[in-house]
Amino acid sequence: MADRLDEFLGELELRRFTRPRDTQIYPTLAEKGLSLFDFHNQRGDNFKPVWRPLLSFIDGSGKQQKI
Numbered sequence: 640m641a642d643r644l645d646e647f648l649g650e651l652e653l654r655r656f657t658r659p660r661d662t663q664i665y666p667t668l669a670e671k672g673l674s675l676f677d678f679h680n681q682r683g684d685n686f687k688p689v690w691r692p693l694l695s696f697i698d699g700s701g702k703q704q705k706i
Contacts, residue, residue: 656693
């Protein structure tokens, strides 16, 4: 699945910001109506740096670069 996303983004000449690991934490939090950023402990904190590049782009401090 991730390879298909990379291929699609490449066709659009866009780079991939991040690739979160496939982990049970996301569905577990979703079942509780929470996001990773509502989960304040070491386990949740370990996943947050993966999202930083995408969040920087969304909030305008990052720039999309062509590959």
